[in-house]
Amino acid sequence: MRRLRIISVALLVCIGLVGCGSGEDHKFPNRISPDIGPDGTKTLRKGNGAEPQTLDPAQASGVPAANVLYDMYEGLVTYSRTGDVIPGVAKSWDVSDDGKTYIFHLRHDARWSNGKPVTAQDFVFSLRRAVAPATASPYADIHSPIVNASAITSGKKDPSTLGVTAIDAHTLKIQLHDRTPFFLQTLAHPSSYPVYPPAVKQWGNQFTQPAHAVSDGAYVLKSWQVNNKIVLTRNRYYRDNKDTKIDRVVYSPIGDSNSELSRYQSGALDFTYSAPSSKLEAIHKHIPKQMHAVPGLGLYYFGFNVTRPPFKDNPKLRMALSMALDRRIIVQKILRGGQPPGFSYIPGDMHGYDSVTYPWTNWPDKKREAMARKLYHEAGYSKDHPLKVKLLYPSSESNKQIAIVASAMWRRVLGADVIPWNQEWKVYLSTVHRHIDTTLFFAGWIGDYQDPNTFLSILNSHSGNNEPGWDNAEYDRLQSASEHMPNGPQRTAVMHKAEALILKQNPVVPLWFVTNHHLIKPYVKGFVGNPLDVYLTRYLNIVPAGQKGGGS
Structure with a gap:
């Protein structure tokens, strides 16, 4: 589907594990109770996000x-x-x-x-x-x-x-x-x-x-x-x-991963939608064989509404916000689930496709942040005249934490004033689709098939999933051409040009690539x-x- 999902990330302050039922360890309850009726009827109970x-x-x-x-x-x-x-x-x-x-x-x-x-x-x-x-x-x-x-x-x-x-x-x-x-x-x-x-x-x-x-x-x-x-x-x-x-x-439907974990521990679920990153260490310690970490075909990102100010016709501002984020800190200190940081738009090694990365991917932090400030100033902003926008995210405590962390990074590096705000899932989807009430939003895309086009196609100006509202004729030409070319070096070269254009224009800011975590009895x-x-x-x-x- 349009594979945007509510994510599970670590809380900034790690809270204690809360569980129900009985289990093998009083510190980590984990009831083993399959739902099989007297007549042998088998029921699979799955957590399913929103x-x-x-x-x-x-x-x-x-x-x-x-x-x-x-x-x-x-x-x-x-x-x-x-x-x-x-x-x-x-x-x-x-x-x-x-x-x-x-x-x-x-x-x-x-x-x-x-x-x-x-x-x-x-x-x-x-x-x-x-x-x-x-x-x-x-x-x-x-x-x-x-x-x-x-x-x-x-x-x-x-x-x-x-x-x-x-x-x-x-x-x-x-x-x-x-x-x-x-x-x-x-x-x-x-x-x-x-x-x-x-x-x-x-x-x-x-x-x-x-x-x-x-x-x-x-x-x-x-x-x-x-x-x-x-x-x-x-x-x-x-x-x-x-x-x-x-x-x-x-x-x-359980939007909060901590609540879902509690349901799993109580024996009310057999298969979870996700696992809270703040609890991964405890999960690996107590029930390692029930944790399944699977590298996924997905990207989480911040999207800019480029149909209206302040991000319309302002690629320098968009690049400044991208460069100001420390993706390695986010994945290593906040997520802690083995997710690769997002320095490209397309996940690496997708059926042999070698992704294009930002030229500043391996710059020292000081150099990267200095360039971010330079671009921010050239875009017309400063600490005395800061960017003031709201960052929309789908309601959940974990999503809130990512929004808070990013806002803090932008404030520290640039002096930008970014205020997180949230909406329930259905309302959020409608808001982002309309391109009216948003300027900056947190989103994700899970690939629908194993080809780079599943990511490239959504930024075509004619796509119903083009949430930023990006309209770039050269990109449309490259992406459309790659759709109909046979697999091989020529098609790869065209897709590389398209991906490079995304990283230059930044209608979206790649954050990290997906590693899916499921608890399964x-x-x-x-x-x-x-x-x-x-x-x-x-x-x-x-x-x-x-x-x-x-x-x-």
């Missing part, structure tokens, strides 16, 4: 919604345990020699949760809906490789002209403008999932409600108590239901960490101590 805005695949935004949708739906392709793209509803596909035409052969046993067959026409309906202006999908641009998709989204053409055709009930043709090396990966994205046409036509936006929900994945929506829990149950018509081991999934089997941080419940199992078994 409350999802929606469970409409075309409109959903954020990791919490994505986690639920991965279990509810299946696209033409899906993810393996290791995060690789594998056949989903499509059992196979053919690609033309020029890379512009894909023919997908759908499984005859693919079924909706009401028992109806999943057809090629369902995908035609769903993809047309995903790019239609009326849907206002934040991910419409991910479909831009498909013929006429961009023209449809901009209102220039009718959705019926999209380059997607049902040849017959089980054969789907998708035509692209040009060769796109990462196209198959985009089809695993939730915005490419099929929705059940009769439900959408009958219920409109209410088709996502439990009473109307119909899905084609391993699970179906049973209930949704806002700010309490989302419950999924097995889709008995799912093509691989016989190999699915877990019967129910309960997603709990020892009776949960089948977990395999992957860079996309995507874990389908159908691959997992619950096996109490003393019983034999594993992942599905």
